[in-house]
Amino acid sequence: MSRIVVFIALRQLWDRKLLNGIAVLGVALGVLVLIAINGIMQGFQVKFLDNILRISPHVTIFDKQLRPEASILTRYEDTFVAAKVAHESPSDRQLRIARPTEIVRAAEQMSGVQAAAASLVGSAVLVLGSKQYPVDLRGIDPAKQDQVTPLSAYLVEGSYRTFSAASDGIILGSGVASRLGANLGDVIVCGSGTGDRLNLKVVGFFDAGIPPVDNSRVYVKLRNAQVLLGKPDVVGRIELRLADTDSAPRVSDSVERMFGYDAESWQETNSNFLGIFAMQNTIISFVVGAILAVGGFGILAIQIMIVLQKTRDIAILRSVGFHRNDILVGFLLQGAIIALVGAAIGDLVGHYVVLALSHLKTHQEGLVKSEYFLVRDDPRFYWYGAAFALTVGLIASMIPALRGSRVEPVDVLRGQLG
């Protein structure tokens, strides 16, 4: 690309400031929308996943055997058939993970696994004074569980050390506590339909920032949960924390193969959310793509007009020795410059919009709890914006550029002179 072609392209752009400015604004608007919408969507999604990932295990092993021991009858199948035990159902057997300590120890040895903890999950009802409230009860090993889902980090009141040391402590989700009106030190009566009642002392409140969790979950020691739920010595879950969260599906598969229990990665557990996010992102891509395409059509329309107006000038340039390619490159260059200037403006304004949104106070309490409007200011968006704009600009100016490069000087001259 010779310098004179650049010189001419710049001058021609500058000489049609108004028209090209409109094209620039079209692109800028597209890039602005790309940055703002992505910032808002990603702000929510990233925060949500972040919260989920901090409070949820990366892989959970459940008490469901993948190859349940065969019914006793099948052992005699070869000799004595035609018999079936009526009403044999899985619930006749105790649902549990056998030899949990060994599995925990073995899992901790696996590469990529940072920690493992056994627990028991069930439903219980808490009673404090005249109030009662159904909760999601988690019986845990305090020290180990804290390595898997760092509960102590979410404690807003009370002490995790007390919980570990005391034999009858209970930690309440912040929402549970406010619904019961519980204070630290209160003694809560806790029961389920199946086991014994226990009096437990409130030693802490946690707040994970996820209302569905904070409003329903309580933690007690594993032994207390076993008593409450009437499942002595039973472990119902083993939860794992991984070094790399993306490896969870792979680790989950190998855990299933090694131990023979059903395992689930966090992606699987949250597949409904991840599915919604994926759908949201697809829709956003379409919207942003459409807006950028409109910006592209702006460039296309304006440049087509300019090419038509400038056939005479193109003929002059061709007659004094400019090649077809010089004309082509000249117009593509103008399209690229319009796109890049538009992207720069869109990026700049987009940055301030994102900044302004992030200072916007809201009270958000749905899937994620936040005091501020959640936006994400990811530098990649700015590059995406510029890259998309450039692509759109080049594609849009391709048609005018080709048209311009095909102008035959003799045709123009004959037309002028008759």
Add this chain to the structure above:
Amino acid sequence: MLEVRDLCRELGAMRNRVLDEVALEIRAGEFVSITGFSGSGKSTLLYLLGALDRPSSGIVKLDGIDISLLDDDARATLRNEKLGFVFQFHFLLPEFNVLENVMIPMLRRGKRSRSECQRRASEVLESVGLGELLARRPHQLSGGQQQRASIARAVANDPRIVLADEPTGNLDSKSGLAVMQVFEHLVRAQGLTVVMVTHERTFAARTSRQLEMQDGRIIADIDQRDD
């Protein structure tokens, strides 16, 4: 220098023979005028001489190179380096001032540095009497001044030959005369070769060689110097 043999050009869907077996040889330093009725094929011949168009058959040789065999890019380069054009409607680029308009073909060629181009352009503009108007945009010039700027552009890049298609056709007689005098000066002082299509009998009479065309043929070729 410029040699034409059996040159034919057919135009349009009817394949009208606009040029019919034209033969011509132009030597360096000649000032050639072409006259003839409208539609006799003068412009068509000029476009072929200037490598703007390709012949239907026949040969156009410039310095021994057959123009009709060159591809589009090679013809563009040839136009840039060896030819200069002046058209009836002064074709200057509106976004650039007079000086820049004259510099553009030189800058495209890339033989001279930018400052050399600038010096050469102002020198040539000086010689056509526009030394004071370098920074003006084309629309700020009179028709005659624009035409002289076009001549400066055609001449500045050191062409072998300058082709002019009715350069005075759109000018009042005074401006037309000034343009004619510029050509005469360039031919005399710098040995430039010029082929000029014109309707003005008086201007044609002042050139060193006069061609007359009719129905796509050259019907008269009067060389003053042969006489």
